[in-house]
Amino acid sequence: MSGRPKQGIDYAGWSVDIFDGDKKIDKLLDAKGWKGFGIYFFLCQRAYKVNGYFYEWGYDDCATTARKMGGGISSGTVKETVDYCLQVDLFDKRLFDEWGVLTSRGIQRRFWTVLSERRNKTVYSEYWLLKPEECKGLVKVSLFSNAQPTNDHLQGTDNDSPPIKESKVNKKIYIAFQPEVEQAFQLYLLVRENNYGSIIPEQVEALREELVSLTSDPGKQLAIVKKATSWGTKGFEDTEKKTKSRKPQKSKFNNYTGRDYDMNALELQMLGGNNE
Structure with missing residues (x-):
């Protein structure tokens, strides 16, 4: 558990006016009653607990959802309710159809x-619906392996996500590290570029594949990437198998060597000098 970034959240506030002015909730209650609202509420809470802002769910999960909820709720009622929530935009239909996730702007x-x-x-970024002005300071990382984090304020994450994601559109698997590993990987790329020159997308892809080939454990991946950043190496090494006799290389980026890299300076470089 230690060192593993938090994935979901422990608390999600609901407006006390939810039954007074939310037309979508009014429609749900009118069409599906309190059972329908209970199903919607249950799935929202699962999203908050499991991933924070989305819940991977499909119609095959109707029976499981009904069993967990109990109270005489059937799998048919679950399916009908989710269909209606998608219809009135309580859940985003595009993201459900494309990625098989339940989410919404409200969530x-x-x-x-x-x-x-x-x-x-x-x-x-593929799952995120809010506009930039609604979430200043947010960092978006792509499910696709060759995409870079996007934001004016690049930071790490306390939110955890699966390292490999399969698109339901083309069934092609792309390597996308957990956000904390991705952040460290981007910092490593900056150091490597300053040591050895510019990196083409194919080289970035090869580095991702190299890291995954060493281990699929996010904690070990993070340790390997940080080690490579500290030593200024051109590739990754399995830190559990390599000895500590290797001498660190000097980086053109600064005057530090080995573990003396100024990580704050590197992050500022990624931010374009913004210290916010």
């Missing part, structure tokens, strides 16, 4: 209320 606003208080903030 993400409640999630952001919690995430905005954390030092590190990272989400998947």
